[in-house]
Amino acid sequence: MLKDITLGQFFPGNSIIHKMDPRLKLVITVLYITALFMCHGPVPYIILGGILILAVALSKVGFRQVTRGLKPILILLVITTLFNVFYTNGGQVIFSWKFITITDYGVYNAFYMVLRIALLIIATFTLLTYTTSPIMLTDALESVLSPLKKIKVPVHELAMMMTIALRFIPTLLEETDKIMSAQKSRGADFESGGLIRRAKALIPILIPLFISAFRRAEELATAMECRCYNGGEGRTKLRVMKFAMRDYVILFVSLAVLALAIYSDYTCTFGVILP
Amino acid sequence: MILKTENLEYSYTEGKPTLKGLNIEIPEGQYVAILGHNGSGKSTLLKHFNAILLPTGGKVYVSGMDTSNEELLFEIRTRCGMVFQNPDNQIVATITEEDVAFGPENLGVPNPELRARVDEALKTVGMYEFRSHAPHMLSGGQKQRIAIAGIIAMRPSCIALDEPTAMLDPIGRRDVLDTIAKLNREENITVLLITHHMEEALFADRVIVMDEGTVALDGTPCEIFAQVEKMESLGLTVPNTVKLMHTLQSRGLPADLNAVTTDKAADFIARILEDKIG
Numbered sequence: 001m002l003k004d005i006t007l008g009q010f011f012p013g014n015s016i017i018h019k020m021d022p023r024l025k026l027v028i029t030v031l032y033i034t035a036l037f038m039c040h041g042p043v044p045y046i047i048l049g050g051i052l053i054l055a056v057a058l059s060k061v062g063f064r065q066v067t068r069g070l071k072p073i074l075i076l077l078v079i080t081t082l083f084n085v086f087y088t089n090g091g092q093v094i095f096s097w098k099f100i101t102i103t104d105y106g107v108y109n110a111f112y113m114v115l116r117i118a119l120l121i122i123a124t125f126t127l128l129t130y131t132t133s134p135i136m137l138t139d140a141l142e143s144v145l146s147p148l149k150k151i152k153v154p155v156h157e158l159a160m161m162m163t164i165a166l167r168f169i170p171t172l173l174e175e176t177d178k179i180m181s182a183q184k185s186r187g188a189d190f191e192s193g194g195l196i197r198r199a200k201a202l203i204p205i206l207i208p209l210f211i212s213a214f215r216r217a218e219e220l221a222t223a224m225e226c227r228c229y230n231g232g233e234g235r236t237k238l239r240v241m242k243f244a245m246r247d248y249v250i251l252f253v254s255l256a257v258l259a260l261a262i263y264s265d266y267t268c269t270f271g272v273i274l275p
Numbered sequence: 276m277i278l279k280t281e282n283l284e285y286s287y288t289e290g291k292p293t294l295k296g297l298n299i300e301i302p303e304g305q306y307v308a309i310l311g312h313n314g315s316g317k318s319t320l321l322k323h324f325n326a327i328l329l330p331t332g333g334k335v336y337v338s339g340m341d342t343s344n345e346e347l348l349f350e351i352r353t354r355c356g357m358v359f360q361n362p363d364n365q366i367v368a369t370i371t372e373e374d375v376a377f378g379p380e381n382l383g384v385p386n387p388e389l390r391a392r393v394d395e396a397l398k399t400v401g402m403y404e405f406r407s408h409a410p411h412m413l414s415g416g417q418k419q420r421i422a423i424a425g426i427i428a429m430r431p432s433c434i435a436l437d438e439p440t441a442m443l444d445p446i447g448r449r450d451v452l453d454t455i456a457k458l459n460r461e462e463n464i465t466v467l468l469i470t471h472h473m474e475e476a477l478f479a480d481r482v483i484v485m486d487e488g489t490v491a492l493d494g495t496p497c498e499i500f501a502q503v504e505k506m507e508s509l510g511l512t513v514p515n516t517v518k519l520m521h522t523l524q525s526r527g528l529p530a531d532l533n534a535v536t537t538d539k540a541a542d543f544i545a546r547i548l549e550d551k552i553g
Contacts, residue, residue, distance in 0.1 A: 135369050167369045170411040216364045223365035226325055226357040227378040227425065228349045234383045238376035238393060 010133050017059035017131045021247045022140035025127045028254050032123050035258045036116050044261040045115060051257055052123055061130045069125040070118060077114050084110035138162045143241060156232025164220070172213060179208050277303045277338055277433055277465050278324055278355070284332030285319055293319045295488040296333065303432065306459045306466045308476035308496070311485035312510040317469050320485070321435045324467065325355045338432065353382060355433040356426030360441050362418035363411075371413070371421050372397065372406040378429040396428040399462075400454050416447020420454055427458070433465040434458065441471065452478065473500070473514045477535050484509060497533050516540040 036048060056066050084106055091105030128137065142159035149155050183204050190201045278301040285294040293316045301307055311317045322328040323335045326342040335342045337351045359365050368374040375393045384392065397403040400420040410418055419439055426434055440448040456478055458464045476482050482499040484492035486509050492499050500517040516537055523530035534543040
């Protein structure tokens with residue numbers, strides 16, 4: 001039952017989006033999100049939305065998977081809408097009843113905020129988690145963040161922690177399954193009772209799991225030491241990430257389109273400029 | 276001598292030595308099995324050969340290098356690699372070939388050579404086809420062979436294995452032992468193998484039996500296992516074949532005390548029976 005849990009929701013594939021250099025995907029995602037929050041008005045959003053629809057189509061993950069990714073944030077979207085609709089001042093009043101006033105600014109604000117969040121989530125899913133394996137993502141993060149080493153941010157160590165965490169998820173899940181079976185065979189009951197009783201029933205699983213995790217950590221540390229691990233200094237890498245010609249083209253095109261979106265934001269006359 | 280201890284002493288807690296003045300010399304290319312009941316100090320001894328533990332008394336030399344010299348630490352660990360009991364707790368990466376690359380990556384081996392070393396190590400242990408698999412999808416024996424490949428990729432002259440077969444099923448055990456024997460035979464790698472399975476010690480060139488932090492017996496498998504009573508007094512058993520031969524001998528029947536492996540013993544008995552019938 002615990003084996004069904006997947007983390008990061010990676011859909012292996014062979015599309016052009018899958019093959020993109022993960023560092024490029026990371027950078028483009030950040031640029032895209034920046035553009036999303038810089039732009040106002042319909043034209044930039046048509047461009048930005050268009051890019052995303054193209055990316056989703058190219059990734060071959062399927063639009064259904066992508067929209068499914070929006071489900072968990074539905075509540076957030078609803079709350080954002082309500083707050084923006086009721087708490088924006090200024091503009092023309094379209095509806096007023098006792099203390100509730102709705103202005104056209106509010107409606108515009110709400111609409112764009114929801115659009116931004118939805119596009120942001122879809123962009124991160126298609127470009128990053130759905131199409132990049134967790135290990136590639138970790139590598140990319142380490143590489144992109146490596147300039148931060150100069151200001152003493154332990155980038156390599158953080159990436160190593162992520163790798164080890166990813167490596168041990170299946171091992172620890174298996175172990176949890178085993179411990180649960182062992183406790184059940186002695187009559188432990190995890191399924192009945194109220195919330196507090198159920199939480200209490202988890203203690204006999206968590207304690208052995210923690211003890212074992214610490215023991216594993218110690219053994220792993222020894223094994224890593226035996227293999228001359230000494231932090232990131234002077235380390236080489238088996239898999240070298242290399243910018244292919246394709247990646248340069250994609251980078252160039254994305255930069256051009258994003259620039260266009262931001263530019264159109266300033267020149268566009270029929271968009272409503274909001275504070 | 277690739278490995279040498281001089282009066283090696285070690286105590287985890289003061290006043291209670293785990294190792295009591297060991298003098299062991301192991302020449303290059305030897306396959307050594309280390310036996311002993313729990314708490315006899317065999318794992319502690321092994322951890323001295325790649326400077327995971329440093330002696331509290333005496334000296335340990337790996338290829339003439341003093342393990343207490345911190346500047347030589349990586350040199351020593353490259354020379355003598357170590358494999359542990361639980362394969363799950365020594366695999367670092369989420370893809371097998373990346374795990375094999377972990378050691379040489381730490382040593383800063385540059386890329387065309389790094390790739391060559393990883394591929395070669397994976398081929399040596401017979402796991403090349405599994406290079407892009409996730410380790411948790413492999414069987415225990417396969418994982419342990421990946422762990423061995425991770426050590427071989429560092430090009431050591433000696434491998435110390437601490438009960439590498441204890442958690443494996445019979446097939447996994449045989450695969451791992453075959454791999455170890457092959458490394459010893461074909462690559463002339465010195466092997467130190469701690470084991471609880473007496474049968475595994477039969478393949479070694481030399482058996483060292485430890486007891487209470489001292490060397491109780493040291494010799495070829497035949498010499499060691501011939502001392503059935505002594506072994507039993509040390510809390511160890513002898514392989515069934517050896518026991519069989521000794522029982523035959525004590526009953527006044529023909530016996531070959533050198534026929535320690537199952538195959539040799541079976542051949543010997545078959546020959547005797549044929550003689551009787553024929």
